[in-house]
Amino acid sequence: MGGAILSGLRAAGVPDLRVTTRTATRALEGGDGLQVLVADRDPEANRSAVRGARLVVVAVKPVGVAALLAEIADALEPGAVVVSVAAGVPIATMAAALPAGTPVLRAMPNTPSAVGAGVTGVAAAPGTADDDTAAVVAAFRTVGTVVEVTEDRIDALSAVSGSGPAYVYLVLERFIDAAVRLGFRRDEAADLVVGTAQGALRLLAATGEEPAELRRRVTSPKGTTERAVAVFEQHDLGGIFDEALAAAMARAKEIAAD
Numbered sequence: 601m602g603g604a605i606l607s608g609l610r611a612a613g614v615p616d617l618r619v620t621t622r623t624a625t626r627a628l629e630g631g632d633g634l635q636v637l638v639a640d641r642d643p644e645a646n647r648s649a650v651r652g653a654r655l656v657v658v659a660v661k662p663v664g665v666a667a668l669l670a671e672i673a674d675a676l677e678p679g680a681v682v683v684s685v686a687a688g689v690p691i692a693t694m695a696a697a698l699p700a701g702t703p704v705l706r707a708m709p710n711t712p713s714a715v716g717a718g719v720t721g722v723a724a725a726p727g728t729a730d731d732d733t734a735a736v737v738a739a740f741r742t743v744g745t746v747v748e749v750t751e752d753r754i755d756a757l758s759a760v761s762g763s764g765p766a767y768v769y770l771v772l773e774r775f776i777d778a779a780v781r782l783g784f785r786r787d788e789a790a791d792l793v794v795g796t797a798q799g800a801l802r803l804l805a806a807t808g809e810e811p812a813e814l815r816r817r818v819t820s821p822k823g824t825t826e827r828a829v830a831v832f833e834q835h836d837l838g839g840i841f842d843e844a845l846a847a848a849m850a851r852a853k854e855i856a857a858d
């Protein structure tokens with residue numbers, strides 16, 4: 601995820617970027633305004649990376665966030681903004697590991713950020729200066745769309761857009777499998793299903809219509825689509841989504857409690 605954000609920042613021409621990994625195997629190619637540091641080789645890597653930085657993006661696994669923040673705390677520039685993408689680590693937990701008054705935000709991006717088509721939720725603590733929130737929003741806009749939410753909405757947002765790409769892929773998987781059972785070769789089935797999904801989304805974007813309206817336009821009264829849609833509705837597709845999103849949010853609570 602850190603790599604995806606970095607690609608967006610580089611593509612947007614943000615100057616003077618510094619990035620750290622723990623191991624050399626994960627290190628990126630430096631140069632062209634990017635300084636690469638490896639913590640295993642240089643124990644000062646993380647502290648050097650944040651010195652003088654206006655914005656610090658933390659993209660380690662949730663379990664590593666507190667230790668990393670403790671490591672960099674006294675190397676941070678006064679006024680530096682810290683934003684973490686770690687799922688389930690509250691702003692209060694991060695703030696407790698940092699100098700008092702450090703602006704701390706949470707961001708919840710999703711994997712299409714890697715191709716500049718992400719959706720990121722950004723949450724700031726109450727009282728965060730507008731300029732500080734704007735710096736974080738601008739950083740994540742380089743990899744897609746940004747939605748600002750209060751922190752109490754981050755788990756809900758994560759259940760929708762953070763995990764969302766997986767739901768879309770699951771639907772495509774099941775749809776492709778069904779096409780194969782109708783007799784199409786797997787590659788044909790994938791072309792039919794993925795092509796249909798891409799086309800449907802492009803039509804949605806091009807027309808600016810609601811999904812429900814475009815669905816109605818495919819669904820002639822007493823036609824074939826109407827019969828198929830009725831089957832989805834008999835199985836309460838909306839209820840399945842409600843249950844799935846509730847399960848994701850419950851898991852986020854468990855992770856935060858750990």
Ligand SMILES: NC(=O)c1ccc[n+]([C@@H]2O[C@H](COP(=O)([O-])OP(=O)(O)OC[C@H]3O[C@@H](n4cnc5c(N)ncnc54)[C@H](OP(=O)(O)O)[C@@H]3O)[C@@H](O)[C@H]2O)c1
Pocket residue numbers: 601602620621622623624625626627639646659660661662664668685686687708709710711762
């Ligand atoms: N994947 C998603 O869809 C998604 C969505 C939203 C949020 N997130 C969040 O993004 C975070 C990262 O997830 P990921 O899947 O990108 O994990 P990942 O592939 O393991 O990446 C973590 C990176 O952090 C580096 N790192 C770990 N500890 C470090 C340290 N002490 N100093 C310097 N670098 C360190 C790792 O380097 P080494 O590999 O060399 O150890 C690695 O490059 C997680 O907190 C996750 O909750 C992920």
